[in-house]
Amino acid sequence: MAERTASTTPTKKMLLDSRGGVGPRVTSLLHDGGIGTISKGRLLSSEERLLSRLLSEVFWIADKIGLPRQAAEGAGELARKAVSSKVVKRSRRPAAAALVYLSANNNGLCKSIEEIASAADVPLNQLNREISKLVFGLNLRLKPFNVAALIDKLTRTLELPPTTANTACRIYQSAASLGKISGRKPAAISAAAVYLACRREGVKKPLSTVSEAAGISVLTLRKAIALLESAAGFK
Structure with a gap:
């Protein structure tokens, strides 16, 4: 099945909540953490580009299923670990969907694999494989489903x-x-x-x-x- 890129790329403005505040918002859903320390003139490394694309997919899926901010941030943290540890080596929609599912599970949210597969438009068996790979590669534990x-x-x-x-x-x-x-x-x-x-x-x-x-x-x-x-x- 042909991969489709996420239709929405997160920006700092989109990720700011309704409260005011001094300074930029720190968020795991942007590859620079939201602190804006990466110079615009500097080329991103291959790992940074991969993380940026993966986080765009994560943000798109999380937004589509109405994932609470805490769980979305958790998916972003898992994405960083997966990229830095080489568990995820290229940006793919199934990998992003698996990260969203694992974060939802970790936060005790009622989001089934079927629901996330449908929202992300990925085959169920492919999503199951990505979840298994991430659980093994990141040494995670799935909570029993409620x-x-x-x-x-x-x-x-x-x-x-x-x-x-x-x-x-x-x-x-x-x-x-x-x-x-x-x-x-x-x-x-x-x-x-x-x-x-x-x-x-x-x-x-x-x-x-x-x-x-x-x-x-x-x-x-x-x-x-x-x-x-x-x-x-x-x-």
Whole structure:
């Protein structure tokens, strides 16, 4: 798939918050840290050019998914480490998307791999490979995904009542307690739990509607539903 450059390159003006202040804003989303110490007449090194391009991609993806500033800055810090340690050797959209995902995970944000892959327009399997490479290369630890938070987010997106979210959480917890859904995609499992909760409560939500809201295919959702049904006995 052809790479597309980020449509927005961050500038100091864009990264200033609404508060006033004396002096430039320090930010990890600019290759010079926002302090403007690099002379305009000096050519950037290859590493600085790589970092600048990578941060542009990170900024674009973070802005597109509405990532909070703290998490966006965290992605910028990870980008610096990845470039300086040679884990990332060229600017590619999948690498930037992986950095955004890892920072969101580190900050406890409910951002699934599927959501970030869709927003960044990168193949899911490619994003998974980049995440694995960064986790290994930077010696990182992924936090366990909060499926309950995903369920809550999905039910709000689908405008379902809180009772449906509670039912979905019970379905998920029942299956999880049996140890039969370990390692499964959180987005698929949460969507399946929500769909089964809707069915149990008589709420009509088509498979296509739930799968689209969760950022997964209908086939993936069907498989997750079958897994939950067999694991927890929900029919």
